[in-house]
Amino acid sequence: LVTTGAKVLFIDPIYLAMPAVDNGNIFATGELLGQISELCQELEVTLVLIHHLKRSAAGKDGPPELSDLQWSGYAEWCRQWVLIRRREPYEDGQPHRLELYAGGSEGHGAHIAVDIDQGVFDPAKPRKWDVLVQSAAEAKAAINKRATEEKSTKAEAQRRSDVLAIVEAAKAFLPEGETKSVIRDKAGISATRMNLALAIALKEQRLYPVSIQKSNWRKPVEGFSTKQSEQSVQHSEQSGIPSGGPPVGTPLSPLGEECPSGRSTDSEGEQSE
Structure with a gap:
């Protein structure tokens, strides 16, 4: 020294x-x-x-x-210190996301977030040393934003997967089509996910509403198919409803028309108040 x-x-x-x-x-x-x-x-x-x-x-x-x-x-x-730890687990190729807690016996202190990007080893070019300093509040907001974006991306991927699943399931019941519950069970998704996926499939005209008549049911009920029936096309043209069909859950009468207000068609074909 x-x-x-x-x-x-x-x-x-x-x-x-x-x-x-x-x-x-x-x-x-x-x-x-x-x-x-x-x-x-x-x-x-x-x-x-x-x-x-x-x-x-x-x-x-x-x-x-x-x-x-x-x-x-x-x-x-x-008598004074800087305590450092990771605020997020390290991922290959990503910056080191650290948090620093500084303090001392005189009463001073700080809490900051530091991102250090060293790059990755490449014989053709040198490593780097890029540093980003933020307040703890800014870093927390960035983490929350990134988590929200990741959640949104994951949810969208799930929706697209569900749409594909119900469309593929519906193909097994061509040409007549099947009820929502049967298609849902074959696709293996929950009722909530089915409702959302069905709404998307109808909007994108990947599924169409059809009227289904089964031997053990007295009246037709609402179903869905990957093929648009002639009856559904005629109804859409007459009523002005887009070819994607009426909103999800709109019950159909035997002629493919919407049931009167206040009445719905259950899974057995019975109308109930």
Whole structure:
């Protein structure tokens, strides 16, 4: 230190520079740290120790604390600190998303988010060091936005998959078509997902409403098919309803017309109030 005239001394990591002492003994650790601290004070050198947090600190709720430092004596010794941990698990090719908690015995403190992008190894070009510093609130908002976008993307993928599933299921019942519940069961999706997928399939004209008459039912009921029936086309032209058909759940009379207001057709073909 005297020769170099250094004003700051980093020891990284501290455990490699320490002799083999009982790391659970606060008194032994304190004696060693006290000696090097006294030397640095005499030379007016700022001492910075690079230490490790306990593994349990990585997944704890809330910010890391000095009590999360490995081994005894370090939390009691330091007078100012920067505690660093990942705020999100690392993904290959993505930046290191870190959070920093700074504080000191004088009462100062800060909580910031830091993204460090080092790039990936490429013999043809050097690595990079791009740093983005944000407030904790900004980082949290970005995380929430990304989670919302991922959720939306996943939901859209699920909807497209469900539409494909019910269209493929409906093909098994050509040319007559089948009821919504039968198509839903064959597609293997829930009633809620079926309703949404059916609405999309009708809008995109991948399914069409048809009137189904079965031998054990007295009256026709609403069904759906990948083929548009002549009856459905005529009804659409007369009523002005787009060829995609009436809204999902609109019951059909034996002639393919909407049932009178206040009446619906159940799965057995009976009309109920």
